Amino acid sequence: MLEAYGSALAYLFGNPSSFLLIIFSVIWGIAFGSVPGLTGIVGVALLIPFTFVFDPTAGLLLLSGVYVGSTFGGSISAILFNTPGSPEAACTALDGYPMAKKGQAGKALGIALASSAIGGIFGTIVLMLLAPPMAQFALNFGPPEYFALAVLGITAISAIGGGSVLKGLVAGLLGLGIATVGLDPITGTERYTFGNLSLLTGISFVPAIIGTFALAEVLQRAGERTSTADVITDVSTKLPSMKEFLATRFTLLRSSSIGAFIGALPGVGATTAAFISYSEAVRWSKRPQDFGTGVAEGIAAPESANNSAVGGSMIPLLALGIPGSATTAVMLGGLTIHGIIPGPLLMETNTQLVYTVFIGMFIANILMLVFGIRAARYFALVLKAPYALVGPAIVVLCMTGVYALNSNIVDVGVMLAMGAFGFLLRKLQYPIASFVIGLVLGPIAERSLRQGLVISDYDYWDFASRPITAVLLIGSLASLIYGFYGQWKRHQVAQAAKLSEG
Amino acid sequence: MAHRLLDLAFASLLFGLSIFLWFVADGFPESRRFAQADADFWPKIIFATMALITGIIAVRTLLNLRKDRAQMAGAFTIPPQFRVATVRIGAMGVLILTYFVAFQHVGFILATFVFLILASFVIPYKNNLARVIFAACFTVVLVLFFTQALELPLPRGTGVFYDLNVLFY
Numbered sequence: 064m065l066e067a068y069g070s071a072l073a074y075l076f077g078n079p080s081s082f083l084l085i086i087f088s089v090i091w092g093i094a095f096g097s098v099p100g101l102t103g104i105v106g107v108a109l110l111i112p113f114t115f116v117f118d119p120t121a122g123l124l125l126l127s128g129v130y131v132g133s134t135f136g137g138s139i140s141a142i143l144f145n146t147p148g149s150p151e152a153a154c155t156a157l158d159g160y161p162m163a164k165k166g167q168a169g170k171a172l173g174i175a176l177a178s179s180a181i182g183g184i185f186g187t188i189v190l191m192l193l194a195p196p197m198a199q200f201a202l203n204f205g206p207p208e209y210f211a212l213a214v215l216g217i218t219a220i221s222a223i224g225g226g227s228v229l230k231g232l233v234a235g236l237l238g239l240g241i242a243t244v245g246l247d248p249i250t251g252t253e254r255y256t257f258g259n260l261s262l263l264t265g266i267s268f269v270p271a272i273i274g275t276f277a278l279a280e281v282l283q284r285a286g287e288r289t290s291t292a293d294v295i296t297d298v299s300t301k302l303p304s305m306k307e308f309l310a311t312r313f314t315l316l317r318s319s320s321i322g323a324f325i326g327a328l329p330g331v332g333a334t335t336a337a338f339i340s341y342s343e344a345v346r347w348s349k350r351p352q353d354f355g356t357g358v359a360e361g362i363a364a365p366e367s368a369n370n371s372a373v374g375g376s377m378i379p380l381l382a383l384g385i386p387g388s389a390t391t392a393v394m395l396g397g398l399t400i401h402g403i404i405p406g407p408l409l410m411e412t413n414t415q416l417v418y419t420v421f422i423g424m425f426i427a428n429i430l431m432l433v434f435g436i437r438a439a440r441y442f443a444l445v446l447k448a449p450y451a452l453v454g455p456a457i458v459v460l461c462m463t464g465v466y467a468l469n470s471n472i473v474d475v476g477v478m479l480a481m482g483a484f485g486f487l488l489r490k491l492q493y494p495i496a497s498f499v500i501g502l503v504l505g506p507i508a509e510r511s512l513r514q515g516l517v518i519s520d521y522d523y524w525d526f527a528s529r530p531i532t533a534v535l536l537i538g539s540l541a542s543l544i545y546g547f548y549g550q551w552k553r554h555q556v557a558q559a560a561k562l563s564e565g
Numbered sequence: 566m567a568h569r570l571l572d573l574a575f576a577s578l579l580f581g582l583s584i585f586l587w588f589v590a591d592g593f594p595e596s597r598r599f600a601q602a603d604a605d606f607w608p609k610i611i612f613a614t615m616a617l618i619t620g621i622i623a624v625r626t627l628l629n630l631r632k633d634r635a636q637m638a639g640a641f642t643i644p645p646q647f648r649v650a651t652v653r654i655g656a657m658g659v660l661i662l663t664y665f666v667a668f669q670h671v672g673f674i675l676a677t678f679v680f681l682i683l684a685s686f687v688i689p690y691k692n693n694l695a696r697v698i699f700a701a702c703f704t705v706v707l708v709l710f711f712t713q714a715l716e717l718p719l720p721r722g723t724g725v726f727y728d729l730n731v732l733f734y
Contacts, residue, residue, distance in 0.1 A: 109715065229618050233579065236615040240586070243608045250596045252604040255589065278661070285657040285687050286650035451690030452699045455681050458661060462668065463677075463707055467717040472669055479665055483658065491568075491575050513602040521601045 071418035074120060084121055085128045085423055089430045092132020093438045097140050097148040099273050099461045103133025104390050105468070111397045119401035120416045124423040126394045127377070131427040133390075134333055134370050135179040135435055139442050142171045142362075146277035146457055150503070151333040151369040153272045154341040157496050158354060158361025160280075165357050173301040174362045176435045177308065178315060182367030183428035185319035186326065186374025191421045194378045195410065201327045201379060206515035207526050209328070211535035213508035216339040216500060218539040227492070228547065234493040238501020239508070241266050248510045249517075261473040268502055270465045270478035275499060277461045278482025279489055281454045302436075303359070311363045314344055322368030326375020332388030333372040335507065338500050340368030355496065374424060381405050381417055567647070569630045576623040583616035657687045672722030672730040677704045708734060 075081050088110070095106030106129045114122030137152030142159035155175060162171040189197070204212075217235060244255045245265025256262040303311075318340040325336040344364035345351045354361050376388040384406035386392035398405055403413065410417050465474050488495055519525040527536055590608040660683055667676035681700035690696070711717045712734040721730040 105715075227622075229622050233615060233618050233622065236611055236618070237579075240608070240611045240615065243611070247593075247604040249602070250599055250604050252593050252596070254593060254604055254608065255586070282654050282657055286654040448699075449688075449690050451685045451688040452681075452695070454688060455684035456699075456703055458664070458684070459677050459681065459703070459707065462665070463673070463711060463719065466668075466720065467711055467715070470718050472720070475665060475668070479661065482661075486654075487575070491572055509607040513599070513606065516602045517599065 067414045067418045068422070070415045071422050074415055074419050075422060078121070081121060081124055081419075081423070082426070084117075084125050085427050086430060086434075088125045088128025089132040089427050090434055090438075092129035092134075093136035093139075093431070093434060094132075095129070096133030096136020096152075097438065097442065099140060099146050099148050099277055099457075099464045102149040102269065102468075103130055103136075104393055106133050107390055107393045107397070111393070111400065114397055114400070119398070119403050119413075120419050122397060122401055123394075123403075123416065123420050126397050127420055127424050128427045130373050130390050130394070131183055131370070131424060132431055132434070134183075134373050135176065135366070135431055136438070138175040138179070138362075138366055139172065139435075139439055141276075142175060143168060143439075143442055144277070144453075144457060145280040146461065147272060150269055150272050151337045151365070151372075153276065153334075153499055154337045154365035154496070155362055156276055157341070158357050158359075160357075161355065162357030162359075162362065167357070169301040170303070171357075171362055172439045174303055174307075174311075174359050175366045176432060176439070177302050178311075178318075178363040178366035179370040179435070180428050180432045181315055182319045182322055183370035183373060183431065184425065185367070186323045186371035187421065187424045187428060188374075189323040189371075190374040190377050190424070191418075194382050197324075197327045197375075197378050197382075201329065202383075203531065204328055205529075206511040206518060207529050207532040208511075208535070209331075210508055210511035210515055211532045211539070212325070212328075212331075212339070213504045213511060215535055215539045216335070216342045216504045217508060218342075218543040230491075230493045231497045234488060234495070234497035235501040237488075237493075238498040238503075239505040240501075241271070242268075242502050242505030243509070248506070249513050261476075266477055266481075266502075267474055269468065270474040271481045271502055272499060273461050273465060274478035274481030275485035275488075275495060277457055278478065279485035279495075281458055282482065282486045283489065284450055284454055307359065311359050313347075314360045314363050315367050317343060317347070318364040318368040319371040322371030323375040325368075326372030326388070327378040329379045329383075329385040331507070332376060332390070333369040334503060336372035336375070337365035337369040338503055340364045341496070342500065355494065370428070377420070377424070381409055381420075384409075566630070566633050569626055569633060573623060573626040573630060576619045576626060580616055580619040580623055583612040583619060587612040587616065653687050657684065660684050660687065668720055670723050670726065672726045673719040674704060674708060674730060674733060675722075675726065677707065 091110070092103055092106055096103050107126050110125055110129060114125055117125065133149060134151060137147050137149030138155040138159065139148065141147040141152040141156035142163050145156050145160040147153040147156050159171045159175060162168070217239075242265070244262055246252070246263055247254055253263065321340045321343060322333070322336040325331050325339060326333065341354075341361070341364050344360050345354050348354065348358075348360060350358075372388070376386070376391050379385040380391040380395060382405075384395075384404065386395050395405065403409070403416070461478065462475050465478050466472065468474060485495060485498075488498060515526050516523070527533060587609055590605040590612065593604045596603050660680060664676055664680040664684075667680070678700050681703060682696050685696045685700075708719065711719055719734065721727045721734075
């Protein structure tokens with residue numbers, strides 16, 4: 064292994080242009096990640112043709128740098144405009160934007176940046192040290208395990224929002240319900256399309272998330288009294304102090320571990336990692352009712368998880384040849400163009416390539432700290448403009464970005480519908496977080512449950528008694544009960560305080 | 566009280582919708598092979614649960630509403646700032662919908678330029694010149710960025726608008 068790293072370092076220092084490629088790719092990734100609708104997938108896809116002129120190692124460095132940068136980039140617009148630039152930043156908006164509205168935008172960006180860097184470095188270290196054994200462990204995950212993992216994320220629904228548990232559950236069920244629109248993944252039956260061909264592919268969650276956050280926010284701001292005097296001012300990214308960093312150390316460690324692990328599961332990716340990590344942060348917090356009001360853990364958890372998942376998702380790609388996420392699926396195309404076949408043999412036949420990518424991703428995460436601070440400053444300039452101009456511009460940008468995804472006007476229609484729906488949910492105090500969690504995890508939960516039941520011949524006991532599944536399901540049930548108990552206890556304390564005042 | 570009424574209406578709507586969608590799921594074609602975990606399996610679980618919970622919310626809200634009515638003295642009024650906010654939100658919503666339609670038929674350039682100017686009137690702002698300049702510059706930047714830099718397509722509209730937009734991209 065040491066020899067392999069030596070060879071990789073020799074390549075990097077022997078080809079100084081590699082550093083320029085990493086710098087360019089991180090900046091490109093941050094830019095693409097921060098524009099709603101564009102996402103890192105588009106950033107990677109657009110660069111694939113350009114990798115023709117490079118050797119395979121340089122090409123892969125370019126693509127992985129974009130992946131690293133874009134995963135952080137989404138948090139900038141999520142925090143400053145409540146408009147997640149990419150789906151994995153949706154959770155960041157839940158606490159990042161409220162913190163920015165409290166006049167702490169710089170702090171929010173600093174937490175996001177530091178958490179992303181820490182998570183990214185953690186994920187890369189896991190990738191460097193544990194790629195083959197983790198890949199083998201990930202193969203133990205079958206449909207029952209995926210279902211249990213989705214349940215783990217979904218059971219936090221009741222605790223999120225701090226308000227009515229019932230409303231949290233309804234919001235989550237709405238998300239789960241909307242995710243059933245389209246073709247049934249097992250039988251191919253049309254569900255809830257009502258004869259509309261455009262709905263056959265279902266409700267795509269990228270336009271849905273952008274609509275729920277960005278458009279709903281524009282509508283909300285249109286109804287407010289503030290006009291030119293915007294709430295978010297004086298944005299200069301401030302990295303967290305040592306005290307602030309230590310206060311979130313357990314969240315960072317837990318979330319980075321979750322991110323690396325979930326990233327290593329084929330077909331799951333950074334978005335799921337961010338949501339499950341956020342759910343766990345709520346579950347483990349002593350004050351879960353504070354989530355959604357602008358707490359540091361609410362930013363640190365999803366950001367460290369989604370960046371850690373970047374490293375994690377490279378594990379099945381390189382070690383097994385199976386993409387760990389949508390972005391790595393696109394990267395697989397890039398590798399194939401160069402005649403590289405990822406899989407178990409790759410680490411033996413192309414050692415220099417693999418280890419150079421490991422080091423390249425490590426450097427990219429560090430560079431992300433440097434460029435992330437600067438990128439946030441440029442975005443912050445936009446905040447000086449009056450919202451009368453910025454608000455409509457956000458609408459235009461979202462519609463254009465979503466349209467550009469697939470050149471499909473139906474996606475734009477979905478975004479608008481979700482925008483109106485998200486606005487209504489906000490007004491009636493149904494937690495958006497629960498809704499989005501249901502929307503994102505619903506397809507995984509349903510597909511895995513039904514596949515698992517088919518495989519186990521509809522034996523529910525056989526399904527649930529698999530070791531990993533059992534552990535995850537029991538853990539989910541225990542924390543669900545604990546969550547309800549916590550809510551009940553807080554209610555009792557509030558009632559007692561009311562009585563003593565009266 | 567207005568909030569409770571909206572709550573009740575929404576919860577009742579969701580209750581009715583859940584039941585309707587449950588029956589729609591019941592009508593999905595059956596598959597012999599996957600009979601025990603068919604296409605209706607998951608939706609029925611979701612919508613049955615949703616009907617139950619929204620029913621509880623609706624009943625609870627109704628009881629709270631009756632308690633509020635009993636405690637309230639005087640007529641129920643809508644505060645003026647609520648009316649202003651509703652008008653602004655409604656106006657923005659209508660403009661966005663119009664932009665969505667125009668996006669397809671008129672093409673990106675004209676639709677975006679007009680939308681940016683009109684939508685900026687919804688939120689109070691005095692500088693009209695800045696409105697027009699910003700709308701023009703932003704539209705140009707977006708067209709150049711998407712069509713030239715990224716080579717991603719933007720809507721060109723239909724008919725004479727199509728011919729006009731083709732001149733630019």
